[in-house]
Amino acid sequence: MQQEELHRHEKLVLKALDRLEIASPEEIVEEAGIELSSVNRAVSWLSLKGLVEVEDFEDKTLEIGEEGKVYVEKGLPERRALELLKEKGEIELKELNSVLSRDEVTIALGWLRRKNLAVIDSGVLKPTDKGIKERETPDENLLLRVMKEGRLLESTLSPELKQAAELLKGRKNVIKIHEVSHRKIKLTEKGKKTIKQGIKIEDEISQLTPEIIKNGTWKNMKFRRYSINTPAPELLPAKLHPLREIVEEIRWIFLK
Template identity: 35%
Template sequence: MSSQYNLTSNEKNALIALETLNDASPKELADKVEMKMETAMQAAFLLEEKGLTKVEETVTEIFELTKEGKKYAEEGLPERQIIDSISGPTPMDELKEKFNPAVAGIATGWLRRKGWAGIEKGMIVPTGNAEKGSDEIVLEAFSGEQKTFEELGADKNVINDLIKRKLVAKTEDKQRKIVITAEGKGLVAAGITVEEEVAQVTSELLKSGEWKEKKFRPYNIHTVPKPIYGAKIHPYQRLIDEMRRIFLDMGFTEIKGEAVQSSFWNFDSLFQPQDHPAREMQDTFHLSTTSDLPVEYKDNVCAMHEHGGETESTGWGSKWSEEIACKNVLRTHTTALTIKYLADNPEAPVKAFSIDRAYRRETIDPTHTPEFEQLEGVVMDKDMSFSNLLGCLSEFYHRMGFEDVRFRPGYFPYTEPSVEPEVYVDGLGWVELGGAGVFRKEVTAPLGIKYPVLAWGLGVSRLAMLKLGLKDLRQLYHSDIDWLRKSEVCQL
């Protein structure tokens, strides 16, 4: 009868042991059949698939006080410490002097939430109602020990609040029990013969002829094998490498630079006025540090901003401040790298690009993140024209697999003429992927650059979303192991 189930010797031994035990923990079963616990559980799961056992799993939540929770269990919650120390309206500043400012800050919100006190004109005003709360009762109930939810006997919302306040930590204790079914008992009663089974044919068995007398473990050739995922580069990194390779093949030089840049290189050298909205806090990460200004360029840039320097431009007509220009920021675009590279290499020809990260104060949503990758490039040579720029970008997008490319007029403070490249995607229509143009004389003249400069800044992450079929930009940065395993390998 057992032959119809194709039981292995391990399964047979486990089933016989369970018939005696009726039910057992993984350790009890492993000890009974003298196997490793992993082997015994494998047999139990195989028997469960055949309806001969059931593996029952129970999860118990265990709660314990954190270090901060233990402290407040002894000293009282911050709001309790505050309310017990005052008898009438008390200035906030006085409480901050008496207590740790962090404690006073935490307590304020909870005093209002619990209705123990209000805040009026910088004063904490007790309401006269500060009975011991359920959260305080729960903290006392721990008595320095681990407790289950039943042992605490508290409302789940109270425990969740304490967890959010990082006063209580939760762990899970998983317990398994293997139970033999009626069908399993019937099979044992009918008789099971345990024989030594051979799982692998060896040269010794073949030479000696012993294989003729051995019983071989049956194999189910229809069992779906566990998938094996080979090592691969992250899909986003693969696309970045593909873009890098395209520009290297087109004869460009890759450049790198620091994430922290002075406002001079990030804004002023690009002829962005110092009162431009892009410099406001909502767009730029301003740092408390400063950098020295380049002596060879600062006067020329200053003159260009104030009155147009030696060109026909009138500049911005406002006073240019060295103090503003020397302040450091996290680069808002990688153009800060390419403009500095051009200043250091003013002799034609120059073909350079960078693929690196930029930073802006963006609200995180499906299409925006505070950090993003940007593909920046410049070409500087004699007789470079706007049509050369369009041809270069069209070639790049074609090599990336986009058949239809078009350019829409755009505006950027440091290029003229300016365009926004767009590609056509089935189901989405025309999608804008960045900005490009020819650097204005106001940008190149102060840095000693004599020839036309074609420049572009392309959104790498948006391009990656189109190529990978994603609807949420954040998926590029999540550690979704299933998506990473199943993503197709790009052919570079």
């Protein structure tokens, strides 16, 4: 494709993708220095011309919940219980009341057993070998990351942290999940070939207005070239209303 057939914004998007290889519209905005609406229009035309490939996919974002903020500050209930166990070796269940609220005791016991960090034997809570060695669980690690970064894409997580995310989803108000749509754009082989042919960014006139004619700026600017082969939306002509058709038919008879 001749570069004269490309709009200035299309050229900027192509050059940005040449540097980024694959990018979201927002990343192209930052690289190309044009507005998001301009990037989206340019991508649509470039896609029609076969110069870029667009991929849309669904993802989820993880954000900290109100209970999650409390847990980051104080520690998960099972973590506080486990620290007390490490300090004392084993404890009676009622001793958990010194570090946990009544509701937190129930939560802590459930997760200590689920994570195989402690067992209950005749009313006494004892740490397992795993519990003694455990320093930080994956869900604790993830909770800290979500708090620090504000928002995480689930698709960027390691398999271990994805499992941790599933654990946190099962806890009330610890993390918030939002469905999001993402778009990635990359050059096609045709687009790469066009880049190799060379792309020159110039100020162009795409529409001749009275103002441009009057001030004479058109003399020092290049007119954008148009191709009759460029794909365009199908034009569906409007159909006359039946009553209007009758009126036009009668009018034609009298004029005849």
